[in-house]
Amino acid sequence: MSSTASPARNPGFAADDAKAIPLHVIEADALESWLGAQPEALRGWVRAAGFKASLGASLLVPGEGGRIDMALAGYGDAAARARGRFHLAAVAAVLPEGSYRLTGLPPARAEEEALGWLLASYAFDRYQDQKGATARLVAPGAVDAARLEAIAAAEMLTRDLINTPANDMGPDTLEAATADLADAFGATLEVTRGDDLIAANFPLIHAVGRASDRAPRLLDMRWGDAGPQLTLVGKGVCFDTGGLNLKPGSSMGLMKKDMGGAATVLGLARMIMALGLPLRLRVLIPAVENAVSANAMRPGDILTARNGKTIEINNTDAEGRLLLADALSLGAEEAPDLMISMATLTGAARVAVGPDLAPYYADDARLVSAIEAGAARVADPVWRMPFHAPYEAMIEPGIADLDNAPSGGFAGSITAALFLRRFAGGTRYAHFDIYGWNPSAAPARPKGGVGMGARALLEALPEALGL
Template identity: 75%
Template sequence: MTLKFADAESADQALPLVLLEKDALAEWLGGQSAATAAWVRASGFEAALGTALLIPGEDGAPKAALAGYGDAAARARGRFHLAGAAAKLPEGVYRLETDLTGDALANEALGWLLAQYAFDRYAKASGIKARLVAPDGVDGRRLETIAAGEALTRDLINTPASDMGPDALEAACRDLASQFGASCDVIHGEALLEQNFPMIHAVGRASAEAPRLIDMRWGKSGPALTLVGKGVCFDTGGLNLKPGASMGLMKKDMGGAATVLGLAHDIMALGLPLRLRVLIPAVENAVSGESFRPGDILTSRKGLTVEINNTDAEGRLVLADALAYGAEESPDLMLSMATLTGAARVAVGPDLSPYYSDDAGVVAALEGAAARVADPVWRLPFWEPYEKMIEPGIADLDNAPKGGFAGSITAALFLRRFAGEGLRYTHFDIYGWQPTVAPGRPKGGTGMGARALLDALPEVLGL
């Protein structure tokens, strides 16, 4: 789906759209004609957040529109507020009139683009029909690029596993690589064992579609960035079978892969001066006679042994082999993104992207970027005292510590064991799903943390 601003040729015919805070409404009305002021008052428009109103001219046709921007307290409780008003406007082209500048203006313009999205692969659907002329002072091309990356992520997550298994996820990676002249190598099936990716193979071997490791590379110079995304295309839980209610959303268990692909799209489309590598272990955690079992002990690519105490803690297993592989090249920065634990969702909910990093430079850059681009993150700790919780004694590591405490933290600590000593490593434990409709964010798959990372990378990597 293409999310674009209105053509420049439409600007002259665009309807003025005045963005008004509640406190500014009275002053604005004082500068209007008696007829316009009467119409606005009679319509009950109070510039509340997310409201909109068309103003008729003498011929009855709209001559302008208003969008409510509420007050600071109301705006603090959400984001992409202009998109909420845009959803109430009829189809047409609008030109924004506002005092907003800088990041605030760019975020509202981006929200409008994102509100155009709808997942229409299986049934007719559409986002908002109102189109916006790119406001003066924003980088329209950059915002359209970011919107395209988000649309890619949403499409991949929203597609059910019947059409987004490991084969289709590989095809999506190859399509993206072809679009930007990147390379894409894939290790399939039994070759995973031959080339020492035993845990990716173990998790995915029960599926009708072979497990694989996707390895995409782009860029010839600059610092090296490796993105690792969890690509569990469907998660039954394996032999520790999930109940039906928990399995219903498991098409989104490749949300980490979808998010790193959206971020990779943005990096390549914007031409960031770096060397990009994307590693995606793509599997389905299915049930058959080939399934790995509770009590099994697997030997990872790194040589660490892992006791399987729950086959539903499979994401960290496939990521572990991919992280160990990525660390062998000692990139300047390695990031993993995964829909890894329910504990993270319970801790911070679906709005925040929880992440783990002990790198002060990464943390400072990421927190600043998240605030600038309205992509909120929340730092959780690599809490050293919990290391003993992931050491079962019978093997080096436990994939599912008993007791239920600190599930997201112990998963992050598990992954850190494979990310290389001294390597700059940050892990995101995202939800990847918008459970209710919100401005710029329809219900369904959603990217989390990618925009903040994109904005932070120049500072982190010295670009």
């Protein structure tokens, strides 16, 4: 990334050598059996320490000269593990610096736990010195180490982008981060800025961003020259005041994360390019600041989108769907094999599923099957929401083709998704209404910006696109 943003992070596994400390992963009901095969001194040490192999517990076992001879990691039971993910990341966070080699971990859990260990090393340290886990893991033999390292690096890019405050992450900085990513992987980037958006027929992007002194822009990145075409569209509102429908202070505090959709599609794009997936990738990011000024769009205005549909603006704080409408219209003009939008779009989605699930909308059975299976395999939980056709009338105000903020307060995430589908042009399409923020620390996921749904999509793409 550029000097105006956080440096690129390259998490990696430790070298496999004789100095790596054995880390025994022990389920609670297997502890006594494991102890029975150990020397009496070790059994005494474990029992004296009160180690019960509960989930996330750890114990260092000293050897000669005070060195660490081995470490134990509690793995609890199936019921405890079902209530979370990345359990060994909690152990990584408390182990002293060094290299560790896992023993006893079920192979089926190796990929999830190895990735969690990599992610545990993340800390957002741009403004204050701090560290994530310093214990490094020797990659378990059952995993593709290079793949996991690429995924972790992409997730850390997403986190850095979201965590950076708006004074250091405006539309120009988001453009710079996208340009750096394009340069790193041989992609091309075309940018349309300011009043050029009008001439290029992106009226909604211009209308949302024109009130800011940081010019709105559309970022259009392309990579790959063969295979099916995948178009990713990410909402890039670098700060959202709500516009003339000004947000209260309590709702504005986290609005640096309103570019979480853009940050997440850039993370997914980095995974795709780093892993060399055989497809043609296009990334569209409308990058703006929704500000307040004399030339801001007004409630009651009627705007015309790129595809010719008219939209009544009944709330200037429902701006994300306007940006995405122009970008989706552009994407649909090429009829890609799959188009996906990701956005921190509605509070209604969070009320419905909370901050840990990524709700998504899709009607294509093959795509849904691929997403559901992929999410389960890589511990990236999603929840399918309905494109409920009877609610279409709720987004039709009568005075224009569409209403950007239907009154009544019902089904806010669904009506937003239905609105967006009007601009997908019949393309095979999925929409993710993500939160992009972890409100409290969890293993491998510190409080702050977080990617949602990207790993599930990466896992789904081979089946969804026939790669």
